[in-house]
Amino acid sequence: MAASLQGSFSSTNISLRSARVGVSDSADTFRSTISFSSQLPKFSFKSLEKTRQVHSLRTIVRADSSSDKMQIDISLSPRVNSVKPSKTVAITDQATALVQAGVPVIRLAAGEPDFDTPAVIAEAGMKAIREGHTRYTPNAGTMELRTAICHKLKEENGLTYTPDQIVVSNGAKQSILQALLAVCSPGDEVIIPAPFWVSYPEMARLADAKPVILPTLISDNFLLDPKLLAAKINEKSRLLILCSPSNPTGSVYPKKLLEEIADIVAKHPRLLVLSDEIYEHIIYAPATHTSFAALPGMWERTLTVNGFSKAFAMTGWRLGYIAGPKHFVAACGKIQSQFTSGASSISQKAGVAALGMGYAGGEAVAIMVKAFQERRDFLVKSFKELEGVKISEPQGAFYLFLDFSAYYGSEAEGFGIINDSESLCRYLLDKAQVALVPGDAFGDDTCIRMSYAASLSTLQAAMEKIKEAMFVLRPAVAV
Ligand SMILES: Cc1ncc(COP(=O)(O)O)c(C=O)c1O
Numbered sequence: 001m002a003a004s005l006q007g008s009f010s011s012t013n014i015s016l017r018s019a020r021v022g023v024s025d026s027a028d029t030f031r032s033t034i035s036f037s038s039q040l041p042k043f044s045f046k047s048l049e050k051t052r053q054v055h056s057l058r059t060i061v062r063a064d065s066s067s068d069k070m071q072i073d074i075s076l077s078p079r080v081n082s083v084k085p086s087k088t089v090a091i092t093d094q095a096t097a098l099v100q101a102g103v104p105v106i107r108l109a110a111g112e113p114d115f116d117t118p119a120v121i122a123e124a125g126m127k128a129i130r131e132g133h134t135r136y137t138p139n140a141g142t143m144e145l146r147t148a149i150c151h152k153l154k155e156e157n158g159l160t161y162t163p164d165q166i167v168v169s170n171g172a173k174q175s176i177l178q179a180l181l182a183v184c185s186p187g188d189e190v191i192i193p194a195p196f197w198v199s200y201p202e203m204a205r206l207a208d209a210k211p212v213i214l215p216t217l218i219s220d221n222f223l224l225d226p227k228l229l230a231a232k233i234n235e236k237s238r239l240l241i242l243c244s245p246s247n248p249t250g251s252v253y254p255k256k257l258l259e260e261i262a263d264i265v266a267k268h269p270r271l272l273v274l275s276d277e278i279y280e281h282i283i284y285a286p287a288t289h290t291s292f293a294a295l296p297g298m299w300e301r302t303l304t305v306n307g308f309s310k311a312f313a314m315t316g317w318r319l320g321y322i323a324g325p326k327h328f329v330a331a332c333g334k335i336q337s338q339f340t341s342g343a344s345s346i347s348q349k350a351g352v353a354a355l356g357m358g359y360a361g362g363e364a365v366a367i368m369v370k371a372f373q374e375r376r377d378f379l380v381k382s383f384k385e386l387e388g389v390k391i392s393e394p395q396g397a398f399y400l401f402l403d404f405s406a407y408y409g410s411e412a413e414g415f416g417i418i419n420d421s422e423s424l425c426r427y428l429l430d431k432a433q434v435a436l437v438p439g440d441a442f443g444d445d446t447c448i449r450m451s452y453a454a455s456l457s458t459l460q461a462a463m464e465k466i467k468e469a470m471f472v473l474r475p476a477v478a479v
Helices: 002-006 011-024 046-054 087-100 119-130 143-157 172-183 199-206 226-232 255-266 326-337 345-355 359-384 421-432 456-471
Strands: 060-064 069-073 166-169 189-194 210-215 237-243 272-276 302-307 320-323 399-403 447-451
Touching: 087 421, 119 345, 143 166, 143 320, 143 345, 143 359, 166 172, 166 326, 172 199, 172 237, 172 272, 172 302, 172 320, 172 326, 189 199, 199 210, 199 237, 210 226, 226 255, 237 255, 320 326, 359 399, 359 456, 421 447, 421 456
Parallel strands: 189 210, 189 237, 237 272, 272 302
Antiparallel strands: 060 069, 166 320, 302 320, 399 447
């Protein structure tokens, strides 16, 4: 086990190791490693043109930036080389491999509800198969589902859309990427408050745009400071991505703050807002959800993304959607038509059943939200008892984003120095056998993310182990 815990979480490292092995390969599969310290955008592909010609198409270059290790395989497109693999997926896979090897790891890394899809939804999926709804649907989604989505957006969000202003996709992830591809030109800037969902910056890069990261403070509950936003907008700013309730922080944007942001957006006609509302139903009173597009003047400027994965525990069904002005949404549909075509016919039938369960998902969703809230309350109380840990009480979603930086610099016997979020997570995986995600994956290295999509008894067991592991450490800085 020890050996498997030695490596970095970064799946990049796995490739780097194989790259080094490959140095002795024959000429046509020759690979070499080159280290350099500059950030990737400064890297010139021209400088490697010669190497490319001499050594076939598989040369791998290693780039060590201050915060990350990256690999460049010049047999691949620069676009794909500019994208980092998902750390949450890498850690989840690593934890799963340990469990399969018999190590009792408590997995709190994945962003996936631990509940089963409500029976009425599952039944609708099975009925769809039985009744032969197994063919291609229209590219943008069935009229039945898009009509149900329009009804939901009207009733729950105060938003008026027609079915031709909706595109249903294989998950909200696809909806977001298509939106970026549809509206960004090369060199455009995509403004992303940090901590952010891991995929936003990478998706911006895939769209040849530049992610512009705006840091937030735990003391501000990780909410974007409108003054910072105003200062960063320029003529290249194309898209602002807002996520409320937020993954990874659980923060919920109050309506007043969204209104301040809307005032700024209104002054910049080229700037659009992508409002990721996938956690809208997983919210804890007194917090309430506001759809950005519902604010005065913002309907025309907003692309609203939502999906079924989180509230309805439907991650594997792969169903999400975008709503917005027809001009933009049709462009998303055009991309989808050459990419995946319509989402699964079976999932779409299940989606109709989900939206038929009542306001905000009705009783079945309310039961899940209540369970999430109990877990949140337990964890917040427990972490408040842990010396040196800073916490912003989440108002929604099912994550805690905890500032452990007071422990950076501490030395653990038999482990070494904990100097960042990644080494802390490795330490906790090693000593406490709890899998968490380093905050640097979300753009904030002071923190680590814990998902509480696990039973209360699992969380209690995890908490005991984390406390034990942290107790032998002492905060390295006075708290
Ligand atoms: C903030 C956020 N947006 C979008 C998604 C994508 O969800 P899906 O593609 O499962 O609909 C996720 C999933 O983790 C998420 O956390």
